[in-house]
Amino acid sequence: xxxxxxxxxxxxxxxxxxxxxxxxxxxxxxxxxxxxxxxxxxxxxxxxxxxxxxxxxxxxxxxxxxxxxxxxxxxxxxxxxxxxxxxxxxxxxxxxxxxxxxxxxxxxxxxxxxxxxxxxxxxxxxxxxxxxxxxxxxxxxxxxxxxxxxxxxxxxxxxxxxxxxxxxxxxxxxxxxxxxxxxxxxxxxxxxxxxxxxxxxxxxxxxxxxxxxxxxxxxxxx
Amino acid sequence: xxxxxxxxxxxxxxxxxxxxxxxxxxxxxxxxxxxxxxxxxxxxxxxxxxxxxxxxxxxxxxxxxxxxxxxxxxxxxxxxxxxxxxxxxxxxxxxxxxxxxxxxxxxxxxxxxxxxxxxxxxxxxxxxxxxxxxxxxxxxxxxxxxxxxxxxxxxxxxxxxxxxxxxxxxxxxxxxxxxxxxxxxxxxxxxxxxxxxxxxxxxxxxxxxxxxxxxxxxxxxxxxxxxxxxxxxxxxxxxxxxxxxxxxxxxxxxxxxxxxxxxxxxxxxxxxxxxxxxxxxxxxxxxxxxxxxxxxxxxxxxxxxxxxxxxxxxxxxxxxxxxxxxxxxxxxxxxxxxxxxxxxxxxxxxxxxxxxxxxxxxxxxxxxxxx
Numbered sequence: 001x002x003x004x005x006x007x008x009x010x011x012x013x014x015x016x017x018x019x020x021x022x023x024x025x026x027x028x029x030x031x032x033x034x035x036x037x038x039x040x041x042x043x044x045x046x047x048x049x050x051x052x053x054x055x056x057x058x059x060x061x062x063x064x065x066x067x068x069x070x071x072x073x074x075x076x077x078x079x080x081x082x083x084x085x086x087x088x089x090x091x092x093x094x095x096x097x098x099x100x101x102x103x104x105x106x107x108x109x110x111x112x113x114x115x116x117x118x119x120x121x122x123x124x125x126x127x128x129x130x131x132x133x134x135x136x137x138x139x140x141x142x143x144x145x146x147x148x149x150x151x152x153x154x155x156x157x158x159x160x161x162x163x164x165x166x167x168x169x170x171x172x173x174x175x176x177x178x179x180x181x182x183x184x185x186x187x188x189x190x191x192x193x194x195x196x197x198x199x200x201x202x203x204x205x206x207x208x209x210x211x212x213x214x215x216x217x218x219x220x221x222x
Numbered sequence: 223x224x225x226x227x228x229x230x231x232x233x234x235x236x237x238x239x240x241x242x243x244x245x246x247x248x249x250x251x252x253x254x255x256x257x258x259x260x261x262x263x264x265x266x267x268x269x270x271x272x273x274x275x276x277x278x279x280x281x282x283x284x285x286x287x288x289x290x291x292x293x294x295x296x297x298x299x300x301x302x303x304x305x306x307x308x309x310x311x312x313x314x315x316x317x318x319x320x321x322x323x324x325x326x327x328x329x330x331x332x333x334x335x336x337x338x339x340x341x342x343x344x345x346x347x348x349x350x351x352x353x354x355x356x357x358x359x360x361x362x363x364x365x366x367x368x369x370x371x372x373x374x375x376x377x378x379x380x381x382x383x384x385x386x387x388x389x390x391x392x393x394x395x396x397x398x399x400x401x402x403x404x405x406x407x408x409x410x411x412x413x414x415x416x417x418x419x420x421x422x423x424x425x426x427x428x429x430x431x432x433x434x435x436x437x438x439x440x441x442x443x444x445x446x447x448x449x450x451x452x453x454x455x456x457x458x459x460x461x462x463x464x465x466x467x468x469x470x471x472x473x474x475x476x477x478x479x480x481x482x483x484x485x486x487x488x489x490x491x492x493x494x495x496x497x498x499x500x501x502x503x504x505x506x507x508x509x510x511x512x513x514x515x516x517x518x519x520x521x522x523x524x525x526x527x528x529x530x531x532x533x534x535x536x537x538x539x540x541x542x543x544x545x546x547x548x549x550x551x552x553x554x555x556x557x558x559x560x561x562x563x564x565x566x567x568x569x570x571x572x573x574x575x576x577x578x579x580x581x582x583x584x585x586x587x588x589x590x591x592x593x
Contacts, residue, residue, distance in 0.1 A: 117281050118320040120307040122334030122383065132333070136324045 002169055003177035004196060010085070010173060011153040014092045018100035018149045019142070021093070026104030027130065045102070047095050056162025059091040063163065083165045088173075091163040092153045099148040107141020108134055140211040151204040155197065230292025232256040232387050232419040236277050237286040250274060250443040256387070256419040260409075260433045262451070263423045265440035271423045272317070274440070275389045278421070279314045280307030291386055291419075313385035315393045319376040321364040327351075327375045328360040334383040350382045354408060370401040377405070381412060388420045394429060406432045427468050469514035469590065470561040477505045486533075486586055489513065494557030498534040498584060503591040512592040517563040521583035522552065524572050534584040536560075540576050543569065554582055 029041060047055055062069040063081040069090075073081040081087040111134050119129040135142070157175040164171030166180065174193055181190035235253040250270040263271050276282035278289055280296065283304060289297040296305045296312075321330050328347055335343045351357045354374045359367055367375065373393055380388065394402050410433065413420060422433060430437060430451055437454040439447040447454045475489035478497065486499045489511060498513075505511050521527075527535060538556030545551075550569045552562045560582055564574075574580070 112318075112320065114316050114318050114320040115322060117276075117279075117307070117314070118316065118322070119333070120281065121279055121310075121312065121314045122379070123308045123311075123337070124333070125308060128336070133322060 001193075003172050004174045004193060006169065006172065007154055007174040010088060010092060011150045013089050014096055014153040015100075015146050015150040017089065017093050018096060019146055022097070022100035022104055022145060022149075026101050026108055027134075029101070029105045030108035045098050048098050052095065052156065052158025053162060055095055056091060056159040059087075059094060059159065059163050063087050063090070082163060083167060083171060085164075085170055088160060088164040088171050091159050092156060095156060095159045096149040096152045099152045100145040103141045103144040103148065104138070107138035107144075110141075111137045143211055144208050147204050147208050151201055154204075155201060229258045229417055229419075230294065230386070231258070232278070232289075232291055232421070234274075234278055234289045235287040236274065236284045236289065238273060238277060238282065238284045240273065248443055250277075252440065252443070252445050254438055254445060254448070256421050257436070258417040258419050259435040260413055260420045260422055261436040261438060262430050262434040263421055263438050263440060264425075264430060264454070267425070268442075269440040270443040271440055272391055275314065275391055275421065275423065278387070279312050279389055280305060280310050281314075310387075311383070311385050312387040312389060313380035313383060314389040315376050315380050315391065317391045317393070317395065319372055319393075321372060321376055321379070323364050326361050326363055327356065327367065330364070330375060331379045331382050333379065346382050350378045353412075354378045370397050370405065373397065373405060374408070377409070385418065387418060390420065390422045392423050392425070394424070394426075399428070402428070403432065409433065468516060470517035470563075471513075471515040471520075472592070473513045473515070473558065475500075475511050475513050477507050477509050477511060479507050480505070491558055496536050496557050498536070498589060499586050500589040500591060501587060505591075514590045514592050515560075515584060515588055517551070517561045519585070519588035520560060520562045522554070522562050522564055522568070522572070522574075523581040523583060524574075524578070526581055527583055530583060532583045532585045534582075534586065534589070536582045536584070538580060538582060540574060540578045540580055542576055543574060545569075554580060556582060 025044070029037065029044070060082055061067050063073070064070045065074065065080050065082075070081050073079070073086075081090070115133055115137070116129055119133050124132065155175060156173075157179070160171065160173050160176055164173070164176075166172050166176055172180075174197055178190050178193050178197070181187070181193070233255050236250060238250040240248045240250075248268075248270065250273050252270070252274060254274075263274065265271055273282060277284045277287075277297075284297065284299065286299045287297070288295065288299070295301070295303050296310055297303060322333065325333070328351070331347050331350060332343050335346060338346070347360075348357075351360055354377065356371055356374050356378065359371055359375070364372055364375070377393065394405060397405070406429065422429070424430065434451040436449065437447075437451045438445055439454050474492035475498075476492075478488040478490055480487045480502060482502060485502050487502050487505065488497055488499055490497050491513075500511075500513055503511065521532070526537075536556040538554045538560070541553040541555050541559060543550060543552050545566060548566065550564050550566055552564055552574065554560045554562055562582065568574075
């Protein structure tokens, strides 16, 4: 079960990083009136359509000892980025980017613009408006973003294989482990892990759908 | 108080073009002055009232112009000045109220006070909750509060910041008359105490009558009239404004002759034999004019009236009677159909029924010429 634990650790790190990075990007996408905005929207959505192997391949090239990212990493930390947990996080962040950003954009855009006007008229700057009005009203979107990026990272295979390889305890995530077990005909072990993954994924998606159907919202009375 | 000498007047000269599909593009081009006190901004929907308020508040940037509060310039396109909304200290109560749904009444009201020490915030919030008689709602969220109470909270949220200007965009629409008048009273009291420039948008004649010290009439992005309410509203010079100001009867007519010594002219109403006397206007015999008459300004008689000063008596038949609350709308066919408002009491006393023969009496000065 070492691989499952590794996967959860990876997914949690990626979800946390994606929330932090995704929020400013989503804010910009939701409120910018720049005419070329659609270009950035397309870039953000790319991982949805690219095969994971393509993304993983370029990530590997960039992280390799001769890639720009790899060189930088070696200069900073003295070791390479490819086939490490750090490299895995970076590639996963790229791969799950749209799963965090798109729900955030949708929920930011869903906030009534007059509330933002009201906030401005009452003397609040952008930061205060974001923290006090946009963010609390986008809570379901934030949870959706966190949960989806967690779940998506948990289940990824191709990118991990390309960038991380298969090092026990370092880059062998649960999906790789399952593949390994099946290859070596250890069906019952594979089945155990697959089942756990299935249950976790179901639970996580239920949370997302429940939130989006507004089964509960934190501020309106029943 | 030092009187009104020290309170700056709001002046705005604004040009703002809204491009869109041809029928939706629109040009706001106005120059207004709002002295301390309540000025009503009046006009049909689409006249540009909300855009004008948005420009003053700093939410929409005008293409061109200047907005100032006394000597304090808030916006000047020529000098490149554009103070952001949050620094203008202009309060704005939106048509939708825009209360924050996730915050309690108290937190909504305290929202604009964040720079003050906590002690003072609490004092001010408590004081204004008391002033607007909504103390018991302090912990409630907007979703749990009724319409009239929401309006009060929204007013309180705006006024607690002690703004330099107050903008109100139809803040009382959808309220019943009683609730409306109690909020109007609150607003009047506050106005009497603070005397800042208040710009109040409404379609409602009642609100104009109850609140207005001055009226600015807007039509199609332009100021068509400004001054004291009587002058602006009782002499509508534009058709849309006439409709908005509650002139139910808008009649096409042809001028027959001018009687300058009497100060009147005779006109014949569209495609009928009806001739009436209206006040003298800029017209010549044979020219076409429009005459606006308020339904409440027409008298209805069941016998030919005698000995009246009113010069216009038209014979006709009641087409329909329709009761709307405390008002009865009668349609009377005199060759053309007039809308007449009467009370349910009059309806009973005169035993009016559809098909009955009646006489309409119109005072000359209740007939207004429209350009």
